[in-house]
Amino acid sequence: MCDPRIIVALDFPDQVEALELARRLDRSLCRIKVGKELFTRAGPQLIEKLMRLDFEIFLDLKFHDIPNTAASACTAAAALGVWMINVHALGGKKMLLACRESLHQKNTKLIAVTLLTSLQREDLDEVGLFDTPAHIVQRLALLTQQCGLDGVVCSALEAAQLRSSGLIEEFLLVTPGIRLADSGYNDQARVATPRQAVQNGADYLVIGRPITRAAEPLKVLEKISREIYFV
Numbered sequence: 383m384c385d386p387r388i389i390v391a392l393d394f395p396d397q398v399e400a401l402e403l404a405r406r407l408d409r410s411l412c413r414i415k416v417g418k419e420l421f422t423r424a425g426p427q428l429i430e431k432l433m434r435l436d437f438e439i440f441l442d443l444k445f446h447d448i449p450n451t452a453a454s455a456c457t458a459a460a461a462l463g464v465w466m467i468n469v470h471a472l473g474g475k476k477m478l479l480a481c482r483e484s485l486h487q488k489n490t491k492l493i494a495v496t497l498l499t500s501l502q503r504e505d506l507d508e509v510g511l512f513d514t515p516a517h518i519v520q521r522l523a524l525l526t527q528q529c530g531l532d533g534v535v536c537s538a539l540e541a542a543q544l545r546s547s548g549l550i551e552e553f554l555l556v557t558p559g560i561r562l563a564d565s566g567y568n569d570q571a572r573v574a575t576p577r578q579a580v581q582n583g584a585d586y587l588v589i590g591r592p593i594t595r596a597a598e599p600l601k602v603l604e605k606i607s608r609e610i611y612f613v
């Protein structure tokens with residue numbers, strides 16, 4: 383199978399809308415991300431339905447809990463046969479190690495969210511993290527790699543710096559906060575265009591509303607795929 387770099391975030395309140403949109407996409411050009419809202423409403427049956435459409439699934443539940451609970455949740459998520467799952471790196475080293483261990487000999491990729499792409503410097507100050515997003519992302523990415531996970535979620539703005547900071551080449555950088563030159567930020571803060579993201583070294587681009595809210599989602603997906611193909 384080819385390795386499409388675009389992951390379409392299906393943030394919908396019900397599975398009818400989600401499946402309808404998925405059927406309009408081209409599975410050779412994208413994977414699908416199912417997040418908290420859709421999974422809470424539609425559950426594991428939806429994952430099966432999307433996999434029957436031949437999509438690989440990133441189940442984006444961002445587990446963040448004590449090590450035993452987070453690790454058990456990872457085991458349960460991976461048992462659904464999804465391509466990728468995630469946890470929050472701020473859960474700390476013991477949690478990351480327990481989650482990694484819980485997926486021993488499983489094919490599911492495990493990545494960790496560094497700092498949400500909706501956060502900027504002032505938001506970090508408010509929760510007592512007195513440093514730049516770039517520094518915090520860097521520290522959390524190194525910790526995640528040391529714990530043996532497959533990669534991190536970060537913004538594309540941090541990707542170039544991470545790539546030149548000694549992370550192993552195979553370590554995956556998965557970047558949400560992707561915005562087209564003519565689309566608004568919505569609730570995102572640390573954003574980049576698809577082209578900038580790939581130039582900066584992102585492996586996968588998570589794109590929701592710019593595709594799912596477009597009048598012709600497939601056309602936007604095809605356009606972005608062409609834009610990043612030769613970068």
Ligand SMILES: O=c1ccn([C@@H]2O[C@H](COP(=O)(O)O)[C@@H](O)[C@H]2O)c(=O)[nH]1
Nearest residue numbers: 391417497498499558559588589590591
């Ligand atoms: O740091 C993060 C982690 C996850 N996300 C998720 O990605 C998509 C982005 O959707 P857009 O509509 O393109 O903004 C969404 O599902 C988030 O939950 C993120 O944005 N940032």
